[in-house]
Amino acid sequence: MNETFLRVLILILVFASVLLLVETLVRTVSRSRSEGRAINLRLQMIGRGASRTDTMNKLRRQDFQLAEQVPSFLERPARAFERLLMAAGITMPTSQVLLFMAMGPAALMALIIVVMMALGSPIGPGRLLLLGTFAVAVGLAVPLVVLQSKAQRRRRKMEEQFPVALDVFIRGLRAGHPVAAALDLLTVEMPDPIGSQFGVVVDEVTYGADLRDALFALAERWDLDDMRMFVVSLSVQNETGGNLAEILENLSKVIRDRHTMLMKVRALSSEGRMTAVMLTLLPILAFTALFLLNPGFYLDVADDALFIPGFAVLILLYLTGYFTIRKMVDLKV
Numbered sequence: 001m002n003e004t005f006l007r008v009l010i011l012i013l014v015f016a017s018v019l020l021l022v023e024t025l026v027r028t029v030s031r032s033r034s035e036g037r038a039i040n041l042r043l044q045m046i047g048r049g050a051s052r053t054d055t056m057n058k059l060r061r062q063d064f065q066l067a068e069q070v071p072s073f074l075e076r077p078a079r080a081f082e083r084l085l086m087a088a089g090i091t092m093p094t095s096q097v098l099l100f101m102a103m104g105p106a107a108l109m110a111l112i113i114v115v116m117m118a119l120g121s122p123i124g125p126g127r128l129l130l131l132g133t134f135a136v137a138v139g140l141a142v143p144l145v146v147l148q149s150k151a152q153r154r155r156r157k158m159e160e161q162f163p164v165a166l167d168v169f170i171r172g173l174r175a176g177h178p179v180a181a182a183l184d185l186l187t188v189e190m191p192d193p194i195g196s197q198f199g200v201v202v203d204e205v206t207y208g209a210d211l212r213d214a215l216f217a218l219a220e221r222w223d224l225d226d227m228r229m230f231v232v233s234l235s236v237q238n239e240t241g242g243n244l245a246e247i248l249e250n251l252s253k254v255i256r257d258r259h260t261m262l263m264k265v266r267a268l269s270s271e272g273r274m275t276a277v278m279l280t281l282l283p284i285l286a287f288t289a290l291f292l293l294n295p296g297f298y299l300d301v302a303d304d305a306l307f308i309p310g311f312a313v314l315i316l317l318y319l320t321g322y323f324t325i326r327k328m329v330d331l332k333v
Contacts, residue, residue, distance in 0.1 A: 040195035041089065042187065056203045058091040059196055060221060086221060087151035089193065104139030105132075126302035129311060134291050137284050145281070154193050155222065159259065161194040162226050166252040173245045179234075180205060197222070212238075226255045269329065276325045283318060 045055045070078045085097060112131050116123060165186050172182030180202070187199035197218055204214040212235055219227035233251050237244045266273075290297055301307055 040187075040190070040192045040199070041091075042196035042199040045091075052203050052206075056200050059200050060086065060217075083221065083223070084147055084151050087155050088147045089150070089154055090147070101140060101143055104143065105135040106139075108139045109135035121299070122303075124303050126304065126307040126311075127299060129308055130298050130302050133311070133315070134288065137288055141284055158193050158197070158222060159224065159226065161190060162224070162230075163252050163255050163259070165190055165194050165198065166230070166248055166255070170245045170248050170252070173248075179211065179244075183211075226258070229255070273329050276329045279325060280322055 042055055042059060045058070046052065050058075082094060085094065090097065109131050112135070113123060116127075168186055168189055169182050172185045173179070177185070183198060183205075184202050187195055187202055189195070190198065201211075201214045201218055204217075205211050212231055215227065215231045215234065219231055229251060230248070233247050234244070237247055
């Protein structure tokens with residue numbers, strides 16, 4: 001009787017613990033979602049006590065300072081990497097991101113070498129090349145793919161939000177607000193990513209930058225043609241005069257029509273783009289999975305004299321195919 005009572009009591013306590021944990025998780029998720037709908041990342045950072053200057057520098061990645069600290073032949077990849085981090089919404093300093101991305105492959109390779117030495121397996125140049133490739137594929141390629149995917153989602157969301165932001169801006173102008181006040185409406189009414197990005201523009205103007213220069217810098221950071229047209233419209237209206245609200249309303253219609261055409265092109269090219277993704281990821285996934293399931297498949301031939309040049313040619317062919325496929329599916333509308 002006592003054992004039965006004890007078992008029932010334990011089951012009740014386990015059930016209550018699980019129920020309490022699930023309820024806590026649901027409350028946390030619902031609270032975070034409600035806060036995310038109410039404010040954007042910039043307002044969250046300011047609400048946590050960060051200054052406007054620090055928030056502005058983190059959101060705009062400090063104007064690509066990494067490109068100024070590397071040799072000239074690495075300047076373009078450095079700017080592309082900074083733009084990737086900014087589009088992905090990463091506010092961590094670039095030096096820390098690079099440190100973590102370098103520590104992953106190094107730690108993984110060191111761990112594999114220690115395990116092989118403990119098992120008494122020989123370590124030659126071919127095996128070191130193979131282990132280095134595996135460590136880079138798992139510790140570096142996977143984070144880059146995740147960052148690229150997140151950046152593409154945010155960039156696509158930015159393109160979708162921009163016509164809506166133009167509508168809010170036009171309504172602000174017609175309500176009698178000046179241009180700066182109408183832009184400030186976007187920083188509190190629009191969610192991420194466009195709300196935070198226009199907040200950076202407002203902060204730059206507050207600290208003395210020209211409005212057109214701040215907007216053009218935003219368009220360059222995100223490489224958005226729609227925003228460039230917006231800056232040109234503001235510049236032309238500022239020099240020639242006219243009804244800015246009507247000009248921007250026509251621009252909003254043009255952007256929506258262009259976005260509709262882009263969606264049609266993406267739909268028609270979806271098969272080719274998915275094929276490109278599969279052809280890019282399949283060799284890496286197959287190599288990683290086979291190495292994890294049956295490492296001897298590669299290690300048994302890694303000591304052959306032809307392994308190093310053959311493997312190097314294989315990597316070169318893969319990179320050639322990757323850049324060729326990427327250029328083929330990079331459609332401009």
